Amino acid sequence: MPLLEINDLTLEFGSGPDATRVVDGVSLTVEAGETLCLVGESGCGKSVTALSVARLVRSPPARYPRGAIRINGRDVLKMSKSELREVRGRLVSYVFQEPGASLNPVFRIGTQIKENLRLHRPEAATDEEVVRLLKQVGIPAPEIRARSYPHELSGGMQQRAMIAMALASRAKLLIADEPTTALDVTIQAQIIELLRDLKREFGTSILLITHNLGIVGDIADRVAVMYAGQIVELAPAHELLRRPQHPYTRALIRSVPSLGATPERLVAIPGAVPIPNALPSGCRFHPRCPEVREDCSRQAPALSEVGSGRLVRCPYWDANSEVRS
Amino acid sequence: MNLLEVRRLKVYYPADPGLFSSVRSTVKAVDGVSFELEMAETLGVVGESGCGKTTLGRAIVRLVEPTDGEIWLEGELISTMRGAELRSRRRKIQMVFQDPFGSLDPRMTIGESIGEAIDIHRLASSEGAKQERIEALLADVGLTADQVGRYPHEFSGGQRQRIGIARALAVEPKLIVCDEPVSALDVSIQAQIINLMQDLQQRHGIAYLFIAHDLAVVEHISRRIMVMYLGKVVELADAGTLVRRPKHPYTQALISAVSVVDPDSKRQRKILPGDVPSPLNPPPGCPFHPRCPVAEARCRTEAPSFREVEAGHWAACHLAV
Numbered sequence: 001m002p003l004l005e006i007n008d009l010t011l012e013f014g015s016g017p018d019a020t021r022v023v024d025g026v027s028l029t030v031e032a033g034e035t036l037c038l039v040g041e042s043g044c045g046k047s048v049t050a051l052s053v054a055r056l057v058r059s060p061p062a063r064y065p066r067g068a069i070r071i072n073g074r075d076v077l078k079m080s081k082s083e084l085r086e087v088r089g090r091l092v093s094y095v096f097q098e099p100g101a102s103l104n105p106v107f108r109i110g111t112q113i114k115e116n117l118r119l120h121r122p123e124a125a126t127d128e129e130v131v132r133l134l135k136q137v138g139i140p141a142p143e144i145r146a147r148s149y150p151h152e153l154s155g156g157m158q159q160r161a162m163i164a165m166a167l168a169s170r171a172k173l174l175i176a177d178e179p180t181t182a183l184d185v186t187i188q189a190q191i192i193e194l195l196r197d198l199k200r201e202f203g204t205s206i207l208l209i210t211h212n213l214g215i216v217g218d219i220a221d222r223v224a225v226m227y228a229g230q231i232v233e234l235a236p237a238h239e240l241l242r243r244p245q246h247p248y249t250r251a252l253i254r255s256v257p258s259l260g261a262t263p264e265r266l267v268a269i270p271g272a273v274p275i276p277n278a279l280p281s282g283c284r285f286h287p288r289c290p291e292v293r294e295d296c297s298r299q300a301p302a303l304s305e306v307g308s309g310r311l312v313r314c315p316y317w318d319a320n321s322e323v324r325s
Numbered sequence: 326m327n328l329l330e331v332r333r334l335k336v337y338y339p340a341d342p343g344l345f346s347s348v349r350s351t352v353k354a355v356d357g358v359s360f361e362l363e364m365a366e367t368l369g370v371v372g373e374s375g376c377g378k379t380t381l382g383r384a385i386v387r388l389v390e391p392t393d394g395e396i397w398l399e400g401e402l403i404s405t406m407r408g409a410e411l412r413s414r415r416r417k418i419q420m421v422f423q424d425p426f427g428s429l430d431p432r433m434t435i436g437e438s439i440g441e442a443i444d445i446h447r448l449a450s451s452e453g454a455k456q457e458r459i460e461a462l463l464a465d466v467g468l469t470a471d472q473v474g475r476y477p478h479e480f481s482g483g484q485r486q487r488i489g490i491a492r493a494l495a496v497e498p499k500l501i502v503c504d505e506p507v508s509a510l511d512v513s514i515q516a517q518i519i520n521l522m523q524d525l526q527q528r529h530g531i532a533y534l535f536i537a538h539d540l541a542v543v544e545h546i547s548r549r550i551m552v553m554y555l556g557k558v559v560e561l562a563d564a565g566t567l568v569r570r571p572k573h574p575y576t577q578a579l580i581s582a583v584s585v586v587d588p589d590s591k592r593q594r595k596i597l598p599g600d601v602p603s604p605l606n607p608p609p610g611c612p613f614h615p616r617c618p619v620a621e622a623r624c625r626t627e628a629p630s631f632r633e634v635e636a637g638h639w640a641a642c643h644l645a646v
Contacts, residue, residue, distance in 0.1 A: 041511040140599075154600045184373035185538060186597040189582035193596055211512055214584025241586055255516035257545035259583050260568050265523070266545065268516035272481045288513075 001073055002029035003205050004053065004173055009067035011048055011057070020277045023049050024229040025066070027303075030173065033203040035195075037216045037237065039252075040226035041273050046209050049226075050175050052076075053207070054092045055084055071173070090120050093166035097178040099158035103150040109134070109161050110146030113168050120169035133164040137194060156187035163194060167202075174198070177209045192218050213253060217241055222309070225249050228274055228284040231303060234311040245306060245317040247291045283314070291316065326400055328499055328532050329362040329385070334394035334404075336377075336384050340605050352604050354380040356556035357394070359631075362500065365530040369547030369564065371540055371579070373601050377556040378536045382502040385534065386420045387411065399499070416446045419493035423505035425485035429477040435488050436473035439463075442495040462491040465528075467521060483514035487521065494525065502534045507542060519546055540583050544568050552576045555604055555612040558631060562638040572640040575613050611643070619644060 011023035023045040030036045038046045051057045053069055055076055068075045071091055076084065096102045104112055110130045117125040127146070134142035137160040150158055159179060166174050176195065180188035196219055198204045208219065216223050220237035225246065233246040244250045254267040271288045274280055280287050286296035293316060303313045336355040355377045362368050370378045383389045385396060387403075396404035403414050422428040429438055439459050449455035460470040466487040477485055486506060493501050506522070507515040523546065525531060537543050543550055543564075550567045552560040552575065560573040571577045578597040599616045602608055608615050614624040624643060631641040 041513060156600055184601065185540070185582045186373060186578060187600065188584075189594065189596050190598075192584070193594075212584060213512075213586045217586050218584050238589075242589070252512060253586060255513055256586060257519075257541040258586055259541045259544060259580065260565075266516035266519055268520050269513035270517070272483060272514065273511065 003032045003034075003072065004030040004207065005068075005070040005073075006049070006053075007068045007070070009049065009052065009069060010065050011045070011052060012063045012065060013061045015060075015063060019063070022229055022276050023052075026226070026229075026231055028224050028231065028234065030205050030207055032172070032205055033199065035199060035206040035208060035219055035221050037220035037223045038207065038209045038226060039211065039213065039216060039223055041211060043228075043273050043275070044226040045229040046226050047177055050177055050207060050209050053173075053175060054088045054094070055079070056094070089116065089169045089171065091171060092173045092175060093169060093171035095159065095162045095166060095174065095176040095179045097181050099155060099162045099182075100150060102162055103158060105150055107149075108146065109148050109150065109153070113146075113161070113165055116165050116168040129168075133167055134161070136167060137161070137164045138190070139164070154187075155183050156190060159183065159187075159191055160194065163191075163198070167198070170202075171204070173205045173207065175207045175209075178211070179208070180215065181210075181212075195219060213241070213256060225252070228279060229276060230284065230313065231311070232285065232313040234303075234309075236309060239310065245310065245312040246314050247289045248285045251288075251290060327361040327397075328364045328366075328399060329534075330395075330397040331361075331385065332359050332395040332397070334358045334381070334384060334396065335392045336380050336389055337392040350605060353556045353607070354604060355384060355391075358553075358556075358558050359394075360551060360558065360561065362532055362534065364499070365526060365532055366549070367526065367533040367535055367547045369543035369550040370534065370536045370553060371538060371543050371550060372553035373538065373579075375555070375601050375604055376553040377604070378553050379504055381553070382420070382504050382534060382536050386418050386502050387415070388420070416496045417499045419496060419498040419501050421486070421489050421493050421501055421503045421506045423509055425482060425489045425509070426477060428489055429485060429492075431477055434474050434476055435463075435480075435491075438477075438488070439492050439495050442492055446496050448496060458495070462495055465494065465525065466491045467517075481514075482510050483517055486510065486518050490518075490521065490525070494529070494531075497529075498531060500532045500534065502536070504536045505538070506535075508537060508539060515542070522546065540568070540579060552579065555602065555607050557612060557641065558639075559613065559642070560640045562640075566638060572634050572638060572645040573613075573642045574617050574619055574644075576640075578616075578618075611641075 006026060006028050009023055009026045012019040012021045014020055026049055040046045048057055064077050069077055071087060076087055113130045113133060114125055130146050131142045134145055139145050139157060139160050180191050216237055223237050223240045224231050225233045227248050233249045244253055251269045255269055257266060269288050282297040282299055283301050286292050301313050301315050303311050306312045306317055334355055335357055337351045337353050340350045340352050358381060372378045384391045391404055395402055398414060436459050439462055440455055443449050443455050443458060449458055463470060468487055507518050535546055547564045550564050551558050554575050560576045571580055578595050581595040597616050610626045611624045611629050614620040629641045629643045631639055634640050634645045
C-alpha cells in the first residue's frame with residue numbers, strides 16, 4: 001500500500017454553474033521513501049493539490065465533488081477534525097516557499113520546535129532534542145540558534161528550521177511547496193542536499209512542488225507534470241527528462257536555457273496558461289501545442305499508460321522524438 | 326568609443342543604527358565597480374541577494390545617487406549632471422523592472438503609460454504622430470493596436486513585461502538596464518520575453534545591462550558576464566568562457582550550484598557552506614574567504630586586486646591563474 005494515494009481528486013471553488021474547477025481528476029501515489037515531484041506553471045493546480053493532502057484548503061469555498069486522498073489507506077476527505085489533527089504534523093508536514101511567513105515571529109525557534117515535539121512526541125520535548133534537530137538540519141551553533149527569533153535567521157536558515165520542525169514530529173511525508181524558490185542559488189543547493197539526506201537517513205517520503213526542472217533532475221524519483229488542473233504526464237524522473245512524451249513536457253524542457261549549452265534561440269511556448277473557467281475545448285494544451293493536430297480541439301485525451309509506470313495525456317505521444325537528439 | 330563607462334563607482338548607504346545604538350556605520354552596496362559596455366552589447370550581471378547588482382543598475386539610471394566614481398555615457402560624464410542637462414541624457418538609458426505590475430500605473434491605460442514617456446521627452450510632433458508611435462511600439466513588442474485602451478490588470482504577467490519594454494523603447498534609448506526582467510514569469514513565458522529582447526536588440530541596436538540571479542538565463546542572453554559579491558566585481562569574462570572556465574572560486578561554486586535538467590550529467594557538485602555575509606559587516610581581506618574552499622592565510626588579511634588573468638578575463642582572487 002502506498003503511503004499517499006490520491007485518486008481522481010477534483011477540487012472546485014464555489015458551487016453551481018459558477019464553480020471554478022482548479023483540479024480535475026488528479027491521481028497519483030507516493031510510496032514510502034519515494035520523492036515525487038509535481039511540476040507545472042502557476043495556476044496549474046499543483047499547490048492546491050498538495051495543500052489538500054492535509055486539508056489545508058479552506059472548505060468552503062473549496063469543494064471536493066469527487067475523489068479520495070488516502071494516507072496509509074485512510075481518506076482524509078472523510079476525516080473528522082480530531083482525525084485530521086492526527087494527520088497534520090504526525091503523518092504529513094509542510095515546508096513552504098516563504099519560511100519567514102510560516103514561522104511564528106514572536107516565538108524563539110527552539111520554542112516552536114519544542115511545541116511541535118510536545119504535540120507529537122511528548123517524551124522527547126527537551127532542549128537537548130531541539131538542539132539535536134537543529135544540528136541535524138545543518139544549523140551552525142544550534143544552542144544559540146535555538147534562542148533566536150525567526151527574523152534573526154537568514155532565509156536559508158529559516159528553511160532549515162522549518163525542516164527541523166518536520167523532523168521533530170517524525171512525519172512520514174514531507175510536502176515541500178517550492179521550498180527553494182525564494183532562496184539564492186548557493187543556498188538552494190544546500191537545501192536540496194538536505195532534503196536528499198533526509199530521504200536517505202530516515203526514508204522520509206517527499207512530495208515536492210516546483211516549476212524548476214533542474215531540481216527535478218537533482219532529487220526526484222518520479223515526476224508528475226500538471227497543466228490546467230490535470231496531470232498530463234507521469235513517469236520516472238530520468239525517463240521523463242530524457243524522453244518526455246507529452247508535447248507540453250517537451251516544450252517546457254526546451255524553453256529553459258541550460259548552462260553551458262544554450263542554443264542561439266530558445267523555443268518559447270506561445271500564448272499563456274489558460275484560466276480555469278475559460279478552458280479550451282478538447283486537449284487543454286492544444287492552442288499552444290507545437291505538435292497540434294486537427295482533432296486535438298475536439299477530443300479531450302485521456303491519461304493512458306504508455307509503458308511501465310508511464311502515463312501520458314496525448315494520443316500522439318509515440319510520434320515523439322528525443323529532446324536532445 | 327564605448328557606450329557606457331563606469332569607473333570606481335561607489336554607492337554607500339548610512340545604515341540605520343537603531344533607536345538605542347550610537348554606532349554609525351555604512352553599507353557599501355556598490356564598492357568600487359568599473360566596467361565598460363559597447364554599443365548594442367549585452368553585459369550580464371549575476372550575484373546573490375545583497376551583492377549590489379540592483380543598486381548598481383539603479384545608480385546607472387540615477388535612481389540612486391552614486392557616492393563616488395564616474396559614469397560616462399557616449400563620452401560625456403553624466404554622473405555629476407543635474408536638472409535639464411541630466412534629463413536630456415536620461416532618455417538614452419531606460420530601465421525594465423522585475424515586477425511588471427508594480428512598475429505600471431494601474432489607473433492609466435497602457436497607451437497613456439507609453440504616451441507619457443513620449444510626451445515627457447517631446448518625441449512626437451502631434452497627437453496623431455504620438456498615437457501612431459504607440460501602436461508601432463505595441464506591434465514591436467508583440468501586442469496589438471486594439472489593446473491600447475486597456476489597463477495593466479487586464480494583461481498577464483508576460484504581456485505586462487512586454488508593455489514595460491515598450492515603455493522603455495518609447496524614448497529610443499541606447500541602453501536598457503534590465504533588473505531581473507524574467508524572474509517573476511513562468512518558465513514558458515520567460516523564453517518568449519528573452520527571445521523578444523534579443524529581437525529588439527537586433528532591430529534597434531540597443532545595449533542591455535542584464536541583471537539577474539539565474540546564471541543560465543544570463544549566459545544565454547549576454548556576450549560578457551560580470552559576477553558580483555558583496556558590492557564588488559569578482560569576475561568578468563566572455564559568457565562562454567566564464568561558464569566553462571571560471572577563475573574565481575565563487576563563480577565556480579555558483580555554476581556548480583545551478584540545478585541542471587540533464588539527468589545524465591555526472592558532475593560533482595560543490596556545495597558552498599554558509600550564507601552571504603551581511604554587507605554591513607563584510608569580512609576583512611577577500612570578502613569571499615569565509616566561504617571559500619581554497620582560501621589561504623593571505624586571503625584573510627589582504628584584499629585581492631581585480632586583475633586581467635587572461636586576455637579579457639578578469640578576476641579578483643589571489644589564487645586565480
